[in-house]
Amino acid sequence: MMPRLFISLGVVISICISCDEGGGMSGGEPVIELLAPTTLTISNLGQNSFRVEWSSVTGADFYEVTIASDDLFDNTVSPYNELRENSTGLNVSNLEMSTEYFIRVRTVIDDQRSDYSITQTVTTLSEPDGEPDIALKEVATTFKVGMAVRASRLNGLHAQILEKEYNSLTSEFEMKMNIMYPRQGDYDFSKADAIVNYAEEHGMQVHGHALIWHAATPSWVENFAGTDQEFEDMVKDYITTTVSRYRGRVVSWDVVNEAFADGSGNLRNSVFLQRMGPDYIKKCHEWTRAADPDVLIFYNDYNMVTDDTKRKAALSLMDEFIRDGVPVDGFGFQMHIAYNGPSRSRIQSAANEVIDRELLLHFSELDVRANPGNDLSSLTDTRAEAQKKKVKEVVEVYNGIPDQYKFALTVWGLRDDESWLLDFWGQADWPLLYDKNFALKKAHTGFVEALQ
Ligand code: G3I
Numbered sequence: 001m002m003p004r005l006f007i008s009l010g011v012v013i014s015i016c017i018s019c020d021e022g023g024g025m026s027g028g029e030p031v032i033e034l035l036a037p038t039t040l041t042i043s044n045l046g047q048n049s050f051r052v053e054w055s056s057v058t059g060a061d062f063y064e065v066t067i068a069s070d071d072l073f074d075n076t077v078s079p080y081n082e083l084r085e086n087s088t089g090l091n092v093s094n095l096e097m098s099t100e101y102f103i104r105v106r107t108v109i110d111d112q113r114s115d116y117s118i119t120q121t122v123t124t125l126s127e128p129d130g131e132p133d134i135a136l137k138e139v140a141t142t143f144k145v146g147m148a149v150r151a152s153r154l155n156g157l158h159a160q161i162l163e164k165e166y167n168s169l170t171s172e173f174e175m176k177m178n179i180m181y182p183r184q185g186d187y188d189f190s191k192a193d194a195i196v197n198y199a200e201e202h203g204m205q206v207h208g209h210a211l212i213w214h215a216a217t218p219s220w221v222e223n224f225a226g227t228d229q230e231f232e233d234m235v236k237d238y239i240t241t242t243v244s245r246y247r248g249r250v251v252s253w254d255v256v257n258e259a260f261a262d263g264s265g266n267l268r269n270s271v272f273l274q275r276m277g278p279d280y281i282k283k284c285h286e287w288t289r290a291a292d293p294d295v296l297i298f299y300n301d302y303n304m305v306t307d308d309t310k311r312k313a314a315l316s317l318m319d320e321f322i323r324d325g326v327p328v329d330g331f332g333f334q335m336h337i338a339y340n341g342p343s344r345s346r347i348q349s350a351a352n353e354v355i356d357r358e359l360l361l362h363f364s365e366l367d368v369r370a371n372p373g374n375d376l377s378s379l380t381d382t383r384a385e386a387q388k389k390k391v392k393e394v395v396e397v398y399n400g401i402p403d404q405y406k407f408a409l410t411v412w413g414l415r416d417d418e419s420w421l422l423d424f425w426g427q428a429d430w431p432l433l434y435d436k437n438f439a440l441k442k443a444h445t446g447f448v449e450a451l452q
Helices: 156-165 190-201 228-245 271-276 280-291 308-324 344-355 381-400 420-425 442-449
Strands: 004-006 011-014 031-034 040-043 050-054 062-068 083-085 089-092 100-109 120-123 144-149 168-171 205-213 252-257 296-301 330-333 336-338 360-369 406-411
Touching: 031 100, 040 100, 040 120, 050 100, 050 120, 083 089, 144 156, 168 190, 168 406, 190 205, 205 228, 205 280, 205 296, 205 360, 205 406, 228 271, 228 280, 252 280, 271 280, 280 296, 280 308, 296 308, 296 360, 308 330, 308 344, 330 344, 336 381, 344 360, 344 381, 360 381, 360 420, 381 406, 381 442
Parallel strands: 144 168, 144 406, 168 205, 205 252, 252 296, 296 330, 330 360, 336 360, 360 406
Antiparallel strands: 004 011, 011 031, 040 050, 050 089, 062 083, 062 100, 100 120
């Protein structure tokens, strides 16, 4: 009889009770049998890489990981041949795409090796639809390429693609007032911190977006219980606190976003205009500069190519600022556009109006609707080609401006199904560079071709 006694040191001790032949050491001396990890989990699967994690074994000195291209482990993949790993996970890279790999792990304690774990298999991703897998930041040599991110998506395949493609991040909504200052006197920078920390860890810049925006103003600010002077003091405190916190870490801020009303050229009738008067934008720019003398200050708005009245009004304000020495460094065209417009020539001439003023130009929120007329239920090849052409035009225009006015071209999200446009318009669309399965689209190729 050979009862097994489990103890907590990652070993199984077999005790020979009846002490007959061959069953164990004489005199009941224990036979130590090391445990191997019991589960292996694959994540971050890409075309050339993945991550493997395994269950820990208590007392393990380290683990040995072997990866092979055959299930007998005859053809191991260098350097993963009994590779020593002290933690319980390993990032595996430099693999072939569309290839099946076999992984096993064993435990080492005091120079004793366990049996191997069960074998885990994984197949690396293929290159989808023949679109070339060329990283945007590798071909954009004279400006940063950015993406809108959420703190909850800085992991897995999102992070893998982000780190491969982009060198600039914009927070999609977590660096706005309603998230960072939800209650009076009570700041919450947890999500903003996560994004800024991630960017720093991965050598990316952060474009701050957006300190003041009528559509992301917390209700306590909308219904502020205090005098106009107290309101202004509160806004100054918020801008000073926020910009100081990220001083030297956030390279630029959209200070006031979308201050102008559509079509009229008037300032939008926001609570900031009502409480502080028309000088509120100037004051917000000045408080930003005071809190971080080196930060780049942007004004950012939508329909800047198509709404001539709004663009001219916003640029007139920039002219006043430049004339009066009010800080402003750049101008953001959001670029929420469609496959069928605006035309390249309109984009070009609107861009020229910004660089004529010697301001930096940011194409700050690019997405290209493929289904503005709601005539498609799935993205056709023809429409994908048309979308690609528009993306290529946008990038060609941006790349063609003089280098000293370039800042970044930022895409507003990663995968089609994550775009704000789906909820906003309540209809199907595919406005981004990756499809819902993380596959590269023709639109991505259009971006790349514009820079090659
Ligand atoms: O409030 C909850 C938050 O507590 C929670 O953690 C989160 C979890 O998903 O949901 C939050 O609501 C989010 C909301 O912003 C907060 O304000 C929504 O999910 C989120 O989708 C939402 O929309 C964002 C919107 O701005 C408002 O901030 C969009 O994602 C973002 O794409 C959109 O971006 C704007 C630009 O900033 C300015 N230009 C236009 C563009 C599109 O509207």
